[in-house]
Amino acid sequence: MKDTIDLPPGFSPVGLDTTARRIVTGWLLLAVGSLAVAGALALLLAMSRTPYVQDWLPWPWESFFRKALVAHVVFSFVVWYLAMLGGLATAARPGRYSGAGGLVLAVAGAALLLVPTLANQGEPSLNNYVPVLVHPLFYAGLLVLAAGVVAPVLHLLLRPPAWGGSLVVGVGSAGVLYLLALICFGLAYLAAPAGVAPMAYDEQVFWGGGHLLQFVNTALLLTAWQVLGEQTFGQAPLSPRAWQILCALLVFAGLPGPVFYAIPFAGDDALRQAFTRLYWIGLPLPPLVTGAAVLRAVARGPRNWRSPAFLGLVLSLLLFALGGVLGGFADGGDTRTPAHYHAAIGGVNLAFMGLLFATLLPALLKPADQAVRTLLPFWFYGCGQALFCLGMFVAGSAGVGRKVAGAAQGLDSLVKVTGMALTGTGGALAVLGGILFVWQALRRLGGAPPLREINEGGGETAR
Incomplete structure (x- = not known):
């Protein structure tokens, strides 16, 4: 039985059934729960830097601090953002098996990330975008988490809903960019040379895909602006056609990412610069356009600060x-x-x-x-x-x-x-x-x- 209430824009006109609501709730609990875990780790970080208190910790604070810092960053950014992507994809296109199965994998992945952290195991690698602990369980956690988010994203892309709307288009574009980021991670892993130091190795593996994850985050940000603007003003800041074009441009800007790994660059620095240029060329315009449209809508009003x-x-x-x-x-x-x-x-x-x-x-x-x-x-x-x-x-x-x-x-x-x-x-x-x-x-x-x-x-x- 469906719920006939005034739903926000972007959802099925007949609403989410009980099963879909439970699955979406699970994804959101994972997302918000990851922030709670990050906060608890931040407290442990503070305790490990506090004289006398640090001596009461069950780990040697000198070795635990950097490990907890890595986990704090991963939970407060990577898990939080990816769980929101999984939840939004499930809400936009509910799927019992893709949503629930993906959620189980994502929760398992998040749990695996915590095991070496709390066991004070693994060497911390403070590389850009996705810092890691050099430990098999931590790498496995990232892999299982990523696979869990893939399930609802693929369900949305392969079976897009008929009602469309800003939410579906925006989350769908974020989903495509997410898959491109995963391809970059895989290609970088295959191309990474053996025998290098762990931090240099992880920096090479996560550099390119990490840049594309910023495209994912930008797509989700602009989707939120578009949806919240439609709820606030009764009309989305950008027209449906303009929104579709902007999302297409964002996806198009991310497409060269995997191709870079097939180009024989002159050294690793050249590849790094290619992704940096892609970032600066592809990302500024969409937020500027959407932000200007939001400011215009705010100027027209209404402005309900409550x-x-x-x-x-x-x-x-x-x-x-x-x-x-x-x-x-x-x-x-x-x-x-x-x-x-x-x-x-x-x-x-x-x-x-x-x-x-x-x-x-x-x-x-x-x-x-x-x-x-x-x-x-x-x-x-x-x-x-x-x-x-x-x-x-x-x-x-x-x-x-x-x-x-x-x-x-x-x-x-x-x-x-x-x-x-x-x-x-x-x-x-x-x-x-x-x-x-x-x-x-x-x-x-x-x-x-x-x-x-x-x-x-x-x-x-x-x-």
Whole structure:
């Protein structure tokens, strides 16, 4: 029996049945749960750096710190984003076997990632995009997680729904880019030379596909803007045809990725530069076009600051734009670079927060309200992350290096100290916003749908 409620745009006109809702809920629990795991690992990281407290940990803190850092990054970005892709693909095109089977694999993969981390096993490799622990179980976890997400993505692409819409087109384009990223990982693995150091090996394997994962994240971000804009303003920021063209351009920009591995570049540096150029050529235009359309829609109104959809949309756009501006000044050796990408990542996170509260929870018959408690995570996280990034930018402009801590930061001027103080304050606010979001999301996802009554047409109506 289907549920006849006012569903967000992009879903089947007759809604999600009970089985589909349970599967989508499972994917979202994995996504939000990965943030909870990342938060717990961050707490362990802080404890491992705290005098006296670090001696009570069940592991030697010197060896555990970098391992926990790797797992924290993987759960807060890789698992969180891929689980959202799996959940959105399942919601856009429900499939009992693809959705449930993929979910089982994804959960198993996430569990495998934790085993060597908590066992304090494996050498940490802090390579770009997907840092890893050099341990068979960690690699197996990544492989099983990736396979789990493939299942609902392929189901969506091979059996696209008849109702189409912004959600289906956007998630479908993200799915194609995800498959291209996996092909890049596979080709890089086959081409990687034997006998190199683990970090250099992992850097080669994850560099190209990691770049294409940024295309995936961008496609999901723009999809969130398009869907949230349609919910907020009654009309999507971009017309259906413009949205289809933009998604096609994004996919087209990612197509050269696998081809690069068939070109005899003069050394590994040339291949790295090819992916870097692809990133800078293919990614800027789609967010600029969609962002301009969103700003035009915001200017027309209405502007409901008590709506999770509107708040998530606007704060996401502002923070992502801040990341773009900061990126123009980034220098790889100082904290201006992490200031840039933390702002961009924060923009994606805010868009996902809005999508979960305003779009996915209503589709699961668990709608969020517009109470202050629902809006606080957006304000705390958005403002805190902006302050965090601006502080890092100020400190980096004064010469504070990235990936250093303590005395190595060289905080010998007022500008450096002020910048890092802003970073700490903003980080604390962002963490508080993240905790509030995870708590509210898990509470709603884990609860039963609201009471329903049978309507005259025989369907169910939420009340």
